[in-house]
Amino acid sequence: MSIEIRNVTKQFGEVTAVNRVSFTVSDGELVGLLGPSGGGKTTVLRMIAGLEMPTEGDIFIRGQRMNDVPVQQRNIGFVFQSYALFKNMNVARNIAFGLKIKKWKKADIEARVAELIELFGLTGLEKRYPHQLSGGQRQRVAIARALAPKPSVLLLDEPFGAVDAKIRQELREWLVTLHHELNVTTIFVTHDQEEAMEVSNRIVIFSRGNLEQIGTPREVYEQPANEFVARFVGVMNVLDTEVRGGIARIHELEFPSNGHPEGSRLRIGFRPYAVQISNDLSLLPYRAVLRHTFFLGIMLRLELELPSGLILRSRMTKEEYAQLGLEDGREVSFQIKNYRILASENAKLAPEMESHYQPPPTIGENI
Amino acid sequence: MAGIAKQKLGAGYAKSQRGTEESPLAKWTLITIAMLFCLVFLLLPLANVFVQALSKGWSVYVQSLTHPDSWAAIKLTLLVAAIAVPLNVIFGLAASWAIAKFEFRGKALLITLIDLPFSVSPVVAGLMFVVLFGLQGYLGSWLQEHDIKIIFAVPGIVLATVFITFPFVARELIPIMQATGTDQEQAALTLGANGWQTFWHVTLPSVKWGLVYGIILCNARAMGEFGAVSVVSGHITGETDTMPLRVEKLYNEYQGEAAFAIASLLALLALVTLGIKTYLEWRQHREYELAQQSAAAESSDTFLESKSKNE
Numbered sequence A: 001m002s003i004e005i006r007n008v009t010k011q012f013g014e015v016t017a018v019n020r021v022s023f024t025v026s027d028g029e030l031v032g033l034l035g036p037s038g039g040g041k042t043t044v045l046r047m048i049a050g051l052e053m054p055t056e057g058d059i060f061i062r063g064q065r066m067n068d069v070p071v072q073q074r075n076i077g078f079v080f081q082s083y084a085l086f087k088n089m090n091v092a093r094n095i096a097f098g099l100k101i102k103k104w105k106k107a108d109i110e111a112r113v114a115e116l117i118e119l120f121g122l123t124g125l126e127k128r129y130p131h132q133l134s135g136g137q138r139q140r141v142a143i144a145r146a147l148a149p150k151p152s153v154l155l156l157d158e159p160f161g162a163v164d165a166k167i168r169q170e171l172r173e174w175l176v177t178l179h180h181e182l183n184v185t186t187i188f189v190t191h192d193q194e195e196a197m198e199v200s201n202r203i204v205i206f207s208r209g210n211l212e213q214i215g216t217p218r219e220v221y222e223q224p225a226n227e228f229v230a231r232f233v234g235v236m237n238v239l240d241t242e243v244r245g246g247i248a249r250i251h252e253l254e255f256p257s258n259g260h261p262e263g264s265r266l267r268i269g270f271r272p273y274a275v276q277i278s279n280d281l282s283l284l285p286y287r288a289v290l291r292h293t294f295f296l297g298i299m300l301r302l303e304l305e306l307p308s309g310l311i312l313r314s315r316m317t318k319e320e321y322a323q324l325g326l327e328d329g330r331e332v333s334f335q336i337k338n339y340r341i342l343a344s345e346n347a348k349l350a351p352e353m354e355s356h357y358q359p360p361p362t363i364g365e366n367i
Numbered sequence B: 001m002a003g004i005a006k007q008k009l010g011a012g013y014a015k016s017q018r019g020t021e022e023s024p025l026a027k028w029t030l031i032t033i034a035m036l037f038c039l040v041f042l043l044l045p046l047a048n049v050f051v052q053a054l055s056k057g058w059s060v061y062v063q064s065l066t067h068p069d070s071w072a073a074i075k076l077t078l079l080v081a082a083i084a085v086p087l088n089v090i091f092g093l094a095a096s097w098a099i100a101k102f103e104f105r106g107k108a109l110l111i112t113l114i115d116l117p118f119s120v121s122p123v124v125a126g127l128m129f130v131v132l133f134g135l136q137g138y139l140g141s142w143l144q145e146h147d148i149k150i151i152f153a154v155p156g157i158v159l160a161t162v163f164i165t166f167p168f169v170a171r172e173l174i175p176i177m178q179a180t181g182t183d184q185e186q187a188a189l190t191l192g193a194n195g196w197q198t199f200w201h202v203t204l205p206s207v208k209w210g211l212v213y214g215i216i217l218c219n220a221r222a223m224g225e226f227g228a229v230s231v232v233s234g235h236i237t238g239e240t241d242t243m244p245l246r247v248e249k250l251y252n253e254y255q256g257e258a259a260f261a262i263a264s265l266l267a268l269l270a271l272v273t274l275g276i277k278t279y280l281e282w283r284q285h286r287e288y289e290l291a292q293q294s295a296a297a298e299s300s301d302t303f304l305e306s307k308s309k310n311e
Helices: A041-049 A091-101 A106-119 A135-147 A165-182 A193-199 A217-222 A227-232 A318-324 B002-016 B024-053 B057-066 B068-101 B107-119 B122-133 B140-145 B154-180 B183-190 B195-206 B208-224 B227-233 B243-252 B256-297 B302-310
Strands: A003-012 A015-025 A030-034 A056-061 A076-079 A153-157 A185-190 A202-207 A210-215 A237-244 A247-250 A253-256 A265-270 A275-278 A286-295 A299-305 A311-317 A331-336 A340-344
Touching: A003 A041, A015 A041, A015 A056, A015 A202, A015 A210, A030 A041, A030 A193, A041 A056, A041 A076, A041 A153, A041 A185, A041 A202, A076 A135, A076 B183, A091 A106, A091 A135, A106 A135, A135 A153, A135 A165, A165 A193, A185 A193, A193 A217, A202 A217, A202 A227, A210 A217, A210 A227, A227 A265, A227 A340, A237 A253, A247 A265, A275 A299, A275 A311, A299 A318, A311 A318, B024 B256, B057 B068, B057 B256, B068 B107, B068 B154, B068 B208, B068 B243, B068 B256, B107 B154, B122 B154, B122 B227, B154 B195, B154 B208, B154 B227, B183 B195, B195 B208, B208 B256, B227 B243, B243 B256
Parallel strands: A030 A185, A030 A202, A076 A153, A153 A185
Antiparallel strands: A003 A015, A003 A056, A202 A210, A237 A247, A237 A265, A247 A253, A265 A340, A275 A331, A286 A299, A286 A331, A299 A311
């Protein structure tokens, strides 16, 4: 394995930014650290780089313990959120900086810079200064500069945070292509779950300094380890129910209690795609009014209002929508195909979004 | 193209129709008043310095400057500036670095202290040193025992000048360093640079123009300072007279031409300082404009589009 984080804790004064986190990244992997801001993901990235020192725990890169190795000798490439290009140097000198410091031969530096300029599509911009570049160009220079000394790990802090939405999408695809070509172990930080899902081989999810789950995008989406992950990755309908007469109820909705005792409270979650809609009012068990339709491109998001006032979110393709002849204000029938119990009262139901909560044994059970 | 031309025409048209435009009378009255003020209170006196200095011809002018006592004053002023300015450059770099890049207790206090010389009367500043190092001062007897002369000697003048010019470099650098942040330095570290390489290749170039600006202001004040230096110097002719002190002494002794001759040097220094300052500001402005232009020109990023077409 390329990088190992073992039981790492980081405290800033009284604040615990990272709390006993352990994970490993294999050679050549592209891993996204995902979480809300203040979750500790950037601190983890900076500790791998050596820009922050862990309060406790160990960091290994290629089997070598890095705690006492200064940032200069860790052989990492770091791309800052602001790109941090050297303002007083042009593109070529920015890229060459690390090579000059490492005392490469002049001819080798020139060859390497030329190679990177070509690879990153910066031809013709060699003599430009950072303030003469567009956001996307700046980012490519920053990545080229970080990669120039051939680091064993590439670390990127919010790499797409500073460019506008149009270029963002293209840059994501470009990063995946680049990673495919260079095959350098890459870790990036993002607060955008869509970005993490699209780009990463695996995602590490943080919240309030704790590691919540590691897995492929599919795993964290389909088998979230806990309520935080379930709610943070993708959209989810969340309902608090109470078991009465062997059935968990909220307003008109009913779910099997799965052996939870009478009177206990269950927090139930289901993805929008689990809400199946029909225009035949007698076909499916529940009724609702289609309150609003959001057009998101190929997919549409539908807001259903139940007679009790409860709002649920569903989604379907444009074609399905047209087939059913739906429009805002129409009455429909629906069912919930599958759901999961996110929390139950016996497990000491944690407050919303609390991260430390341990999943009860029923997690992952679908109907 | 036609669209752009039209836009420009439109902008010009809109300008002349602006509702807030003053009448030509008000506009020209204001401009005339401002110009007259500058002429009467700034330009005329300044020109007069040179006229008076040269009123008895070049030879008298040169003689006044090369008089041994005047020449001594010129050399002393240069010496004091040559010591005070580098000291304040080092201090200014250290203080602005500490304030911009670190969080520490007493930071607000340090910022306030840096401004102290601006808020204290120079005479009081000079007196502080007399009270501290003078014969009757706290350290006076100890200094005398060890045969160290500070007050009424060159070290005192240097101390007073350093104190007075303390804020100039730091004040210029703090906002620049704060705006730059620490990202570039950290980037240099991740690329393998050590502390000194980072300072030399990254930090210093990024504050270069601010530093030059601070140095010329600091130098102008160091050479021109009167009040604080007057208190500590003791006015020993040919020994502890700086140029401003020499000007005053000559003037009081009714040697107008000689006084104006030295004053003209100080005035020249002021003009050069203003010239450099204007050039630096013009340069910065031009860099900013260039950045704006290229940002506008480069707003469409063709690389990604062409790349995705190729694939």
